[in-house]
Amino acid sequence: MKIIIVGGVAGGMSAATRLRRLDETAEIIVFERGHYVSFANCGLPYFVGGVIRNRGDLLLQTPQSLGARFSLDVRVDTEVVQIDRAAQTVSVRDMLTGEENTEHYDRLVLAAGASARSGAVSDTTIPTHTLRTVDDVDHITAVLAESGAASAVVIGGGFIGLEAVENLVHRGVHVTLVQRGPQIFTPLDPEMAAPVLDRVRERGVDVRLNTTVTGHSGQSVTLSDGTTVPADLVIDASGVRPDVTLAEQAGLRIGESGGVWVDGTQATSDPLIFAVGDGVEKTDAVDGSGTLVTMAGLANRHGRSVADSIAGTAEQAAPALGTGILGIFGLTVALVGWNEKRLVDAGRAHRIAHTHPANHAGYFPGAEGMSIKLLIDAESDAILGAQIVGGAGVDKRIDVLAVAMAAGLGASALTRLELAYAPQYASAKDPINQLGYVADNLAQGTSVNLQWHELDAARAAGSVLVDVRSAGEFAAGSIPGALNVSLDELRARLADLPRAPLIVHCQVGQRGHTAARILTQHGFDVQNLDGGYRTWLAGTSSLVVSPIAERVLV
């Protein structure tokens, strides 16, 4: 059997090596239009920043090493320009010589990936760089070295944009981050993104929200707000789009999301052609819709599946959760599934829990805090998504939630997980168990909570806000107009409280819950402000910098 693979990075190369292990006699040719195969895509920003020092460390394999070990015929600088499905051939162009020829295939695997999105900059004469290939990185580091670049503009505060920002700052470059919309890192909800924005600004980055790049003049660019900022270098990290050119030309089905449509075995609408990676549409785990998830983990995983499919041992792909993680100036930002904005847009009934635990026992030195947001299906108690921002231990908790979500555990079942505990690693009630307790209380009706963006409307309708923190905490900063009755005095001061509906809150939500339990049992109508003062503060600060939060106002 002759198998042709278009694209030699994550998905394509996982398919190629697994295919060889399954079939020693197959002819396997990998065409890669770039000069490198199997390179460390996700390491590129860190090479720009000098965190990864040796360029060779980015190059995990070469055509030679893959030939020796896996008997693969890997041809770099070679572009597949056309597919003839009837003839089962591809037209191939040598990008150095321009020479074209034709190769027959028994099975074809498309792993062309995604391209950095163009069009973010309205003035196309501006020399922007993308950050997606080894060549991109070579160009960027050349500019930085030649000009002794002191300034850069990064367009787009997503995964790649923020990684670029961090690494440029690490190199001593002054960075302006230009964000078209009102929030950076839009996979998060606004109150969860607020500490990320704070951190980025604390590190001296000039963040411009609701702004685009409109012009270019020498070593600076002009922005849509009329200002000019220095820009020895401009990096366009405004997004990627699936590279479906070949598939489209060949008449393969394209999914609703814009990626190549595949079934659960990675087969396209032509059963002899498979597709994998960032260019392919995935099935969303929450609603089953077609979705784009451009993560290396899925590309590798599905690449292996393609090989199994071709070898005749196909299995159905798991739906995509969209698990992602970002390190940014010492913060870890992680997420899985849907966020609140998307649930609101889709009209999906949900519950929300915010917590602010430490990564391990507070009495053990070095505990670091994190903020967790959990989105829960109001009907089924299913976990619909989660967001975590904080220090050490964030990566662990998002993985635990991703597994729970994939396994179909309900949010209340998080209480029952038996996670590893010693005081330097976790708490006897792990943050995940605590999150489960909150979710379980919501599911049982033991607790009724209110979101930070629902507070103003509730108070306007007559609810009274009671802050149950200590007098000292209250004095250090409080929600305007709140009545302060500390939890430990609450039973003695019931007579001081009005018989209106009450909203209680503490710093993070836990004392608020106890207060709500006490008050409910004394006949009060009580809601607990979810995530307490800390979530309210983050949420309202996001309103100050941008109006995005209004989207989730009920």
Add this chain to the structure above:
Amino acid sequence: MKIIIVGGVAGGMSAATRLRRLDETAEIIVFERGHYVSFANCGLPYFVGGVIRNRGDLLLQTPQSLGARFSLDVRVDTEVVQIDRAAQTVSVRDMLTGEENTEHYDRLVLAAGASARSGAVSDTTIPTHTLRTVDDVDHITAVLAESGAASAVVIGGGFIGLEAVENLVHRGVHVTLVQRGPQIFTPLDPEMAAPVLDRVRERGVDVRLNTTVTGHSGQSVTLSDGTTVPADLVIDASGVRPDVTLAEQAGLRIGESGGVWVDGTQATSDPLIFAVGDGVEKTDAVDGSGTLVTMAGLANRHGRSVADSIAGTAEQAAPALGTGILGIFGLTVALVGWNEKRLVDAGRAHRIAHTHPANHAGYFPGAEGMSIKLLIDAESDAILGAQIVGGAGVDKRIDVLAVAMAAGLGASALTRLELAYAPQYASAKDPINQLGYVADNLAQGTSVNLQWHELDAARAAGSVLVDVRSAGEFAAGSIPGALNVSLDELRARLADLPRAPLIVHCQVGQRGHTAARILTQHGFDVQNLDGGYRTWLAGTSSLVVSPIAERVLV
């Protein structure tokens, strides 16, 4: 309703506070025979070591604080000495005055925990200390301070014993670790415990295996091997046993494991009496048998469940996985479920996978290694247990495996988990995904592996061992008598291989797998040595120090 709780630490106090949140009007009395409630049990060794500096940090709550916030009647220095089930009363003794009185209960919760096991030292005149309460720690730190103790003997290399060893060394004390059996940290299998023993010895600890303490003379103790070692302090960490005195006297059912029997709602054989914590038998997740798991997480979790049960919203407890974690001299050691020894003893058919991944992308600076062992049900592909030893990221992977196990995911399903990836946190194929790939290959028959302790027998029966590492790796250390044919030369050197059954191996198992696939397809009968040279070396080194590994020889 009047509820009496016996024991005011993890399980008892979780029950008490949750009960109050559910029932503002109940009368709740907590009796604690010690002087402290709700203290940081798992932090005690770290206070001995000076890692936790402030003794007050160990005392999370006081009777006063619990009274103020939760309206609990907490009575320390008070022992419950008898239960009269017919009268629904307990007899209570004030340990300071000796005064006794009687309290009626509507519901009784036993949370007496476990006691440090006595009897490990045959000569009972030897003044040993246990390490389980705040009083224990006060005694130990007093000895260390008064004598300027330069030497200590720790009996028992389990969780508490090793934590004691680490903390005494941290204080500059010379430590002898006395282990009755041939292996320290017996929850692990021998090849996984080998690096732990190495690390403990590297840090200057004098480890004596197959040894007991037999006598005592001044500031030294004599051992069963006839030697004498200095011992300004002797800590008995040889284990704990459930404290079931009260329950036994009251005629409550005791489980096969020796803990108080409870049903899934934590009710004992008397429906008015509940029990929780280290003194209680749990249901084993692997075989449903009664088991003891003395972990703080379960005590807290089940304490909360007791409150739900009493409040009338009982749910069935999840079976216990026995997830545990230990930090020892910079190594993290974690485990869940059953080990190989136990599976062999029980005659349970199983598969095994050893891997040696890095915690994150190798090209990103600072990657740390770990060794993973996965035990898999041969019939169902269910995960039966796992052990991990290594650096950063071990705690994350054991938690992911614990959740997968609790959720009933098969080992092959680990391939499909969508875990968070960026190069500083994980690999695109996370160690857990990789483990799944190995398990999947075993389940599909794509790979057949052989354990380190099966190697000698297989070679004696005629199998030939082929080391597919590079010549340089081979020269640096190899298994005696192995034939070296590097993977990249394998296809060219097929004619050099004998037509006998082959066992291939590399450093960690991955190249061995590729080699096995090549050779199998060329008609050879091939097995891959699981975990490669590294697991073999660890396993055989454990044989050198002790005969324990013979227990798992097939």
